[in-house]
Amino acid sequence: MSLRTMARRAVASGTLGAVAAGSPTASGIGLAALLDGGNAFDAALAAALAETVVMPSKCGLAGDLVALYVTADHEEPVSVIALGSAPAGLYAAAAARGWQVPATGPLSVGVPGAPAGYARLGALGRMTRERLASPAVALARRGFPWSRLNVLLTRESLPTLTRYQPGGGRCFPAAGPLAEGEAVRMPGLAGVLERFVRDGPDLFAGGLGRRLADYVQEHGGVLDLDDLGAAEVIEERAHSVESERGRIWATNGPSYGIALTRTFDREHRIDRGAPTSPDAVTQALAVLARGGLHPAPAAEGTSTVSAADADGNAVVIVHSNSFPQYGSGLVLPGDDLVLANRAGRGFTFEPGHPNAPRPGRRPLTTLHAWALKDAAQSWVLGATPGGARQVPWNVQVIDRLTHPDLLDGPARLGDAVTAPKWEISERGVLREGAEIPPLGARSAHTLVRLGADLVSAAADPRWDTTAVAS
Incomplete structure (x- = not known):
């Protein structure tokens, strides 16, 4: 299939709304x-909760999320950060180990931020949590076919899981x-989702939280029940920079949105190369790399959902168990709940470091989402999974979306997600069609566009990401 055909099929447009998910x-x-009368927030949350079932290695209620949204009532995008803070005992435990804390395992388990984030985004919709969670609950109880992606990611993380x-x-x-296509049922996870319907951001305040904390401590971790009440949502206007092709918005720190915008900032341009060059991106990442993020050669612990509606709402959710896959490698028995490792992956384990795991501090996270206005002054929002590769991949998609010589409108979305990508690795710059097979990057962008007459979504064709509209 040609790239042009793939680009066309990657986009779905309609007059009611559009959704793209992993x-x-x-x-x-x-x-x-x-179709049932919900808005973009309802669509995004229903899809995101379904992903916690069908993509258990990537995202879940014990993970965290960031999001970016626009509404008809907001002149600028809003950043949502729902990251749990460091467990109270983590700093002392790290010091006792000589600051040698692995990125996976019991000490890597942090405070889940996802329940608070999902609940906040749900409050912007029209539907009840019960309605939005019911398809995910049904999937977990009845079963779903195990995907090719799940086969791969489980195989890659099997040593840690076992x-x-x-x-x-x-x-x-x-x-x-x-096997691929095998029916998988997760009754325990169905029960967790039903508790989320009832308890929302307080999901881990009771018996489920006690089981989680006990399980982590039995394995040598420090997460305590008191820690689990510490997650809260930071919701504020997204930061932005003026680029050579217009203004670009992104989620605020501690997300890597601040690295993305740094590459485009016209007033503080990095001199080495164009803003979308590997050199510029490398330098922008280097500023945050001093925060000490662990390298992620196969970062697959994240997914994205994007949705937009005819009323002028658009939202991108980036939700994650962190890397490599299945987060920390601990899965709560009986509840089928993958425990994330944002603490072990995001903090810098050095005494006194600004990103050290002090109680109450949130870690840096590669998760981020972005927004821009295209040539027709229509909002376009997007994101991708990929660990530290998110910034270079997002930079390249934004470059295509704002390029003056390409087609405008929904067609440009398809071109942006299908165009060949490069990524930065320990071996240097790797390019699709050269060091990487064509379409071999493990990106999975989802984009949405609020057009004057049509609402559109686009999905990266490299994996199972899919765009639909009505």
Whole structure:
């Protein structure tokens, strides 16, 4: 199939709304919410909760999220940061280990921020949490087909998973790996979702939180029940910079949105090369790399959902268990709940460092989302998973979206997500079609556009990402 055909098929447009998600099932569930009278926030949250079931290695209620949204009532995008802070005992535990804290394992488990983030975004919709969570609950109870992506990510993380669960688990049974297309049921996770419907941001305040904390401590971690009440949402106007092709907005710190905008900032341009060059991106990342983020050669612990509606609402959710896959590698028995490792992945384990895991401090995170206005002054929002590769991939998509010589409107969305990508690695700059096979980057962009007459979504064709509209 030609890139032109792929670009056309990557875009869906309609007059009611559009959704793009990392799973075709999740995209369909998001569109159903729009057809039932919901708005973009309802569609995005319904799709995101479905992803916590069908993509358990990537995102979940024990993870965290960032989001960016616009509404008809907001002149500028709003940044949403829902990251849990450091457990109270982590700094002392790290010091006792000589500051040698691995990126996975029990000490890496931090405070989940996702329940508070999902609940806040849900409050901007029209539907109840019960309605939005019910498709995800049904998927978990009835079962869903295990995807090719799930097969790959489970295989890649099996050593970590079996180290902490030697008897196997729902996604990695002791009898052998799940096959592509095999039906998988997660009744425990269905129960967790039903508790979220009831408790919202207080999901871990009771018995579920006690089980989680006890399990982590049994394995040698320090997360305590008191820590689990510390997550809150930071919701404020997104920061922006003026680039050579217009203004670009992104989620605020501690997200890597601040690295993305740094590459485009016209007033503080990095001299080495164009703002979208590997040199410029490398320098922007280097500023935050001094925060000490662990390298992520295969960062697949994240997914994105984007949705827009005819009323002028658009939202991008980036939700994550962190890297490498299945977060910390610990999965809460009986609840099928993957425990994220944002603390181990995001903090800098050096005494006195500004990004050290002091109690109450939130870690740096590569998660970020962005927004811009295209040549027609229509809002375009987007994001991708990919760890530290998110910034270079997002830079390249923004470059295509704002290029003066390309087609305008929805067609440009498809071109932007399908165009060949490069990424920065320990081996230097790797390019699709050269060091990487064509379409071999593990990006998974979702984009939405609020046009004057049509609402559009676009989905990166490299994995299972799917765009739908009505």
